[in-house]
Amino acid sequence: MENSDMTDQINILLVDDEDDFRRILSKRLTRRGFYIRQADRGENAIQMLEEESADIVILDIKMPGMDGIECLRRIKKMPGMTEVIMLTGHADIQGGVEGIKSGAFDYLSKPVELEHLIRKIKQAHHKMQRIQAEKEEAAFKERVTQQMVVAERLVALGTMASGVAHEINNPLAVIQDSAGWLQQILDKPQMQDMPRRDDFQKGLERIEKAVKRAGKITQQLLQAVKTQTTEMADPSSFVETDLHKLAQEAVTLVEPEASLRNISISLTSREPHPSAWTDPLQLLQVLLNLLSNSVQATDDGGQVFINLAATLEEAKIIVKDNGCGISKENLARIFEPFFTTKEADQGTGMGLYVSWGIITSLGGLIAVESEVSKGTTFTITLPVKK
């Protein structure tokens, strides 16, 4: 079966030093719908490929300057999956064989028969597509395995951390009540004239503040672990949720912080009313975490985008910024509980861990792509049906 006749999607570079031959062949191939560029020398061909890669290069072996074989070797070293068809002089089987040894798809000897060449082009293109599909599949498998490894790690970390949090809650309660007791005493009328009363007051306030903070951390952690270990979120809190409205709400809440630093947040959606059957409060929490991360990662005057799209099967929520980005080492760890690059009072490293737990329990996926000093994109995929 003919694979397809979408010849215009095949991008070809034709390299030959014989101008007449090259122009005529180019014209004929163009007429058959291929997208053709021309080069008259090996050196030029390499330069053109560096600017815009090609699917297929048709390459004359015998050229002044850089010859076909040398040019072929360079092309094979370039990134991309370009296939090369060599053109050899009449009866130059030697050159053709050498070309194949160096990675050419095949060779044709001049004079070239057009139909024959077109068949070869299609075969080469077919091979290219197959390799590309294989590569994509391998990359997909790799991503899935990685996500599974991450998930297992996070669950293990969460279990451990929640054990610690439980144990810490008791001494925290003791600290809180000890400080509270002293405060009660300090508030008595007969204590008003106590020496250095203000210092005591100050110390007690610090203790109270720190205990509150510690309590909040253990609370968040236990909350996050709970949402994951119950596997699925409580379905009674699911409602048909207008994602655009929800995202708008999240933007409104983060906007004050953003506008202080001149950061714009723009919300777009592909459909007028993208919606999903989900838990709106939990999802709002995730959006707030992602947005505040983006705002914090972005320089003054930066940009944050939220993009929504929903089909009958799934909804996609994309939060993108042009902020500082995340290094490769950190990228592998950002979903861990307590992983943070921020100062102690700026972040506890719970935001993404909590978000991951919520999205997982809602039956969705959260993925990230990032490039240092370019920006970061978080993509949430959620099921939308009951």
Added chain:
Amino acid sequence: MFKTPSHILLVDDEKDFVEMLSLRLQENGEDVLAAYNGQECLDTLEKKTIDVIILDVKMPGMDGIETLKKVKKLHPLVEVIMLTGHGTIQAAVEGMKLGAFDFLLKPADFKELTEKLKRARERRKEHMERIQKAEAAMLLRQSKI
């Protein structure tokens, strides 16, 4: 302002916690007794008049829920406030079903705790008053026969 102290029984296996919370409640003029496990709690109830119990859900041996069941069976008029950790909120719900007055997450906010204590005590008072009225009515009817 003068207020009559509530008789509070604090039940928790964490001694430091019991001690500190007792001190705070006493500082507020309450009368506080301590028990460090479920059995001690039941023993104390036999000997003393208690208005409100503050009961930790997680204790070794007889746990909070078991203790609550026995308290409600033997002393139905005593009000119980449950103390729970985050992971044990389920137990709080179960406790409410079994007749606990309310619950608090640990570490509990002291203001919230005193507020709940006050309401628990009021409920107990109303409850007792209604029983007294009913008893009086019953006596009255009996004397007429």
